[in-house]
Each structure stands twice: as structure tokens, then as C-alpha cells.
Amino acid sequence: MTITIIGAGAMGMAIAYGLKDRYKLEFVEPDISRQEELKKEFDADIYSPDDFDITDRNIILVVKPYILESVGRQIKGKANTLYSVLAGSTIEALKANIDAKNYIRIMPNVSAKFGASTSVITGDKSKREEAEEIFSAIGDTFWVDSEKEIDIATAIAGSGPALLTLVAEAMMDGLVKEGMKRPDAIGITNSLFKGFAPLISSAHPAVIKDAVMSPGGTTAAAYAMLEEGAVRSSFIKAVEEAFKVTQK
Numbered sequence: 001m002t003i004t005i006i007g008a009g010a011m012g013m014a015i016a017y018g019l020k021d022r023y024k025l026e027f028v029e030p031d032i033s034r035q036e037e038l039k040k041e042f043d044a045d046i047y048s049p050d051d052f053d054i055t056d057r058n059i060i061l062v063v064k065p066y067i068l069e070s071v072g073r074q075i076k077g078k079a080n081t082l083y084s085v086l087a088g089s090t091i092e093a094l095k096a097n098i099d100a101k102n103y104i105r106i107m108p109n110v111s112a113k114f115g116a117s118t119s120v121i122t123g124d125k126s127k128r129e130e131a132e133e134i135f136s137a138i139g140d141t142f143w144v145d146s147e148k149e150i151d152i153a154t155a156i157a158g159s160g161p162a163l164l165t166l167v168a169e170a171m172m173d174g175l176v177k178e179g180m181k182r183p184d185a186i187g188i189t190n191s192l193f194k195g196f197a198p199l200i201s202s203a204h205p206a207v208i209k210d211a212v213m214s215p216g217g218t219t220a221a222a223y224a225m226l227e228e229g230a231v232r233s234s235f236i237k238a239v240e241e242a243f244k245v246t247q248k
Helices: 010-019 032-042 065-074 091-097 110-114 125-138 147-158 160-177 182-202 205-212 218-228 231-246
Strands: 002-006 024-028 045-047 058-061 079-084 100-107 117-123 139-143
Touching (some): 002 010, 010 024, 010 110, 010 125, 024 032, 100 125, 100 147, 110 117, 117 147, 147 160, 147 231, 160 182, 182 205, 205 218
Parallel strands (some): 002 024, 002 058, 024 045, 079 100
Antiparallel strands (some): 100 117
């Protein structure tokens, strides 16, 4: 299958790196200097968006939501399947701007570059199997039955890496504050995150916490301080605020 990626920004490139070993890729990119880079990096055909014919192509649309209308005015034809990565852009909005036989919405994240994305998917159920096959090339996939659910999931599936960088950076700074050298603080925190992935997959968070927290120990003291700072409540509210943005 040939997949056409419209939009070669950070997210588009992350997806491209994840897919390049399984699919033939082509790109739609207006920047001439970027066109040369993409052609060299992916050995792909590169097109300008002006009057680009999407007829019968499988399109992954990875542009900023606010330029959906302008992209729709530039291209022509009717795509086979339109896979949209536009946060908050409904299938109804996609249909109003780009013609396609099938519509799928996906919310991946930049870990796609390493084949480790969390991709939440919804849309035409007839294309569910194909969508899951394509996006499994960049990580885990989760099909949901409504657009509301994909908008809710955006805070974690899409924005989650940025939220976790806040946690990681705070941990590093905490170690440095107490006297650890910055390179060691970075290495230890990075190792923690690497080891946490299989751990969180094996047990409920509360079970892990209870196993680590000894009476009167370091974990209990640290945990109590986080609760005092309303960290748990802040993360719950962060999900709420991200969801609100998708509804605007």
C-alpha cells in the first residue's frame, strides 16, 4: 500500500519514520527545501499541495487544525481513505472540506518515531482492521466507538508525552537540588521511565504503589508531599482542560 502524508511537521515525520519500513510513502509539502530533504530521507515522491489529486489515495492528514479549510481548497479529487490526525476536527468537518470514501480519526503521539506511539482510533468501522494494521506499525492502537472518546483520550494519547516530560524534568531537578550531578540525574530518571513501562503493564498503579511504600519510609514521605501539592488533582484537571480545547 502507498500512503500519502500531507504535512511534514514533527508529528508527520514521527509517523513517517514509523511507517517507512512497511509502506511506500509519498508526501505533500509546499516548502521546496523540505521537499528535497524528504525525497532524500525517504526515497519518496514529493508533491506540491496546489491542485494535488487525492483520487483513490490513502491519505494521512497531519496539519494544524486551523488550516484544514485551506488544505481542502488546494487539493482535488476523492480519496480512498482519509486518516486525520487533527485534534478536535470532527469527521463532519473533515467531510465538509475533503472528499473521501472513508474517514478515520487517529490521535497518536510523537513516540511514533520509535514505534512506541499510543494511537486512539475511531471512524468508519469498515476500515477498522486496516486502520489498526497501519497504525500498529507505530505502536499500540486503541479503537473507540465515538468521537467524544477520542477527544477525551487526546490529553493522554496525544499530549501525554509533554505531560510526562514535566514529571521527568521535575524529578531531574529534584535530584540536582539535593546535590546530584546533572548527567547522573538525567541518566537515573531516564532509566526509571524505561523500566516503568513493563511495570505499569503488569499491575494496577495502586498495587505498584502499595508494594513500594513501606511504613514511615521514603516513598510514603514523597507521596504525602505530592498529595499536599494536589498533583493527582492537577493531572485530572489537565485531562479536563485538554478535552475542553478539542470541543472549541
